[in-house]
Amino acid sequence: MSFEYRPMPDFGLPLRERLGQYPRQPDLTIDALRTAARWIVVGLVKLQFPTEVRGSLPAGERIALVANHQSHLDSLVVLAALSERRRREIACLAAKDYFFSRLPMALGGSLFAMAVSFDRTKYTELRRWSRILRDQRRGCLLVFPSGSRRRSEAHDAILFVLAKSGWTIVPVAIAGTRAAWPVGAALPRPFRRVRLTFGPPMSDVPTRDLAAALGEFWKANA
Amino acid sequence: MEALAQPLPAYTALAALGVLVFGAFLRLTRLRAGWTPYRTWLVMLPIIFAALWLGIWGWALLVTILSIYGFKEFARATGLYRERLFVLVVYAAMVAANVAAYFGRFGLFMVAPVWAVGALTLVPIIRNRTEGMLQNFALSVVGIVYFGWFLAHLTYLAIWTGGLGLVLYVVLATQLNDVIAFLFGKLLGRRHWTVLSPNKTVEGSLGALAFSVAFAFLNWPLAFPELPWWGALGLGVIIGAGGQIGDLTLATFKRNVGIKDFGNLLPGHGGVLDRLNSLTLVAPVALHFVRFFFDGFP
Numbered sequence: 001m002s003f004e005y006r007p008m009p010d011f012g013l014p015l016r017e018r019l020g021q022y023p024r025q026p027d028l029t030i031d032a033l034r035t036a037a038r039w040i041v042v043g044l045v046k047l048q049f050p051t052e053v054r055g056s057l058p059a060g061e062r063i064a065l066v067a068n069h070q071s072h073l074d075s076l077v078v079l080a081a082l083s084e085r086r087r088r089e090i091a092c093l094a095a096k097d098y099f100f101s102r103l104p105m106a107l108g109g110s111l112f113a114m115a116v117s118f119d120r121t122k123y124t125e126l127r128r129w130s131r132i133l134r135d136q137r138r139g140c141l142l143v144f145p146s147g148s149r150r151r152s153e154a155h156d157a158i159l160f161v162l163a164k165s166g167w168t169i170v171p172v173a174i175a176g177t178r179a180a181w182p183v184g185a186a187l188p189r190p191f192r193r194v195r196l197t198f199g200p201p202m203s204d205v206p207t208r209d210l211a212a213a214l215g216e217f218w219k220a221n222a
Numbered sequence: 223m224e225a226l227a228q229p230l231p232a233y234t235a236l237a238a239l240g241v242l243v244f245g246a247f248l249r250l251t252r253l254r255a256g257w258t259p260y261r262t263w264l265v266m267l268p269i270i271f272a273a274l275w276l277g278i279w280g281w282a283l284l285v286t287i288l289s290i291y292g293f294k295e296f297a298r299a300t301g302l303y304r305e306r307l308f309v310l311v312v313y314a315a316m317v318a319a320n321v322a323a324y325f326g327r328f329g330l331f332m333v334a335p336v337w338a339v340g341a342l343t344l345v346p347i348i349r350n351r352t353e354g355m356l357q358n359f360a361l362s363v364v365g366i367v368y369f370g371w372f373l374a375h376l377t378y379l380a381i382w383t384g385g386l387g388l389v390l391y392v393v394l395a396t397q398l399n400d401v402i403a404f405l406f407g408k409l410l411g412r413r414h415w416t417v418l419s420p421n422k423t424v425e426g427s428l429g430a431l432a433f434s435v436a437f438a439f440l441n442w443p444l445a446f447p448e449l450p451w452w453g454a455l456g457l458g459v460i461i462g463a464g465g466q467i468g469d470l471t472l473a474t475f476k477r478n479v480g481i482k483d484f485g486n487l488l489p490g491h492g493g494v495l496d497r498l499n500s501l502t503l504v505a506p507v508a509l510h511f512v513r514f515f516f517d518g519f520p
Contacts, residue, residue, distance in 0.1 A: 003357045005479045006301035014486055028309065029294070 019110035020117025037111035055198035069144035071177035133165035171199035173221030229387035258490030319374035387445035403430035434462030468503030
C-alpha cells in the first residue's frame, strides 16, 4: 500500500488566478472571507439602494442570468435580489484584463462581487468556457454579454456558448444603476432607486435570435 | 546606548544594517539570483520585527498565522485540503498549542499533540468512511506535530525571561544559515551530496555549519549571555546542522509529493513552508537543548 497524493487542481497558481477560477475550488479562508464580504455588500446595497424586483427567478440547476451592463453596481444589486443559496453559488463573469490583472482588484471583485475571470483577449477562451459549462452539473452565472458598461448590444458568441452548453438563459433588465454609480465615478451615489426585472427563460428562442430578443427585453424594461 | 544592549533594539539595528550590507554585496557580486529573495526579505523582516515589538502576543499571533498558512500549503499540496474536518482539527490544534505556550503552561503545551491526535481519531468516525482515512490521518498528524507543535516552540521560547534574545537568535541565525548555504553553494559549490535536494553541495553545507558556529559565538554576549561556552557551541551546531536537516526533510516531502515548491506567496523563496523549513526543526531542538541542560536559563 502506498499513499497517493492528489494536489488541489489550482495548486501552484498565484492567488490572483485562484480567485478568478471557475468552478471555484474549496478554500476555507477564501470561502469564509467571501461569505463575510457577501453579507456586508448585500447589507449595504439593501440599505442604500431601494430596489424594486419584478418577475421571479426560475428554479433550475444551471441558470445563466444575462443582464444589461451600465455600472459596477449591476452585479451587486443582482446579488442582493437573489436568495442566499443562489448567492453562494453565483459567479459573475468579469474581464480578466480589468479585474484580475492586479491582486487588490481581484480580491475586491472575487470577494465582494463574486467575480470569476473571463479572458476577452484570448480567442480560445470561449472554447474553454464551453467545456467548463458543459461539465458543470449545477450553478448560477451572471453574464453581461455587452462586455462593457459603455456598450449596450449583446455579443452573440457568449450567448451561443451558453445556449449550446444547455444552460437556461434568463434575461435580466437592470434600471437605475447608471445614475446610482455612473461610469468613471469613484464611489456610488446612495439612495437612488433601482429596478430589476427577471424575464421568463429564453428556452424556445433560436440561438441566432438571442441577442436581438435580449436587446428588446432590455429596451422594454431597463 | 543602553537600549542597544537589549536584544530587540540591538537586533533590529543589526537586521537593518545586515539588509544594507547584503544589498551592497549583491550589487558588488552581481549575483542576480539573489535579488528576488532579497526584495522579499525587505517585506518579511519588518513583519517579524513588528510582531516582536508588539510583544509576546504579537509574536504568538504571527507564529500561529504562519503555522496555519504553512499547513494549508502542505494540505493543498498533498490533497488533504479536500477533507475539511481534518484540516479544521489541525488548525484548532495549532491555535491551542500557541495559546498554551503564550500562557506558559508547559505541561499543557507538551501534551497538546496528544489531545489533538485524540480529536483526530474522531474524524473518521464522524465521517463514517474508511477510504483514504489512514493517509488523511497520517498527514494530519504530521501537520499537528511538525508544522503546528514544533513551530509553537517559537512562542514558548519568547515567554522565558531573557528568551527574546534566544528567539531573535534562532530565527535570524536559521534564516542566515540558509542564505549562507545558498551563497557558499553558488560561489564555491562543486560536489553535490544528496538526492533529497540535488542543488545542495558539500561546500555550501560545511560553510553554513562553520558560519553558524561562529555566528553563535558572535551572538553569545547579546542573545544568551547566561549560557556557558559549550551552550553557545551547541546552539551553533543545532542551527547549522538542524537547519539543513529541516531543509532536507521538507525537500523529501516535496519530492515525494512531486512538487517543486509548497507555494508562491514569497517570491524567490516559494511558499511559507519553503521559508520555514529549517526553523520548524530548529525551534524545538533549541528550546529543549537549553531547557534540558540549563533548565531554561540558570
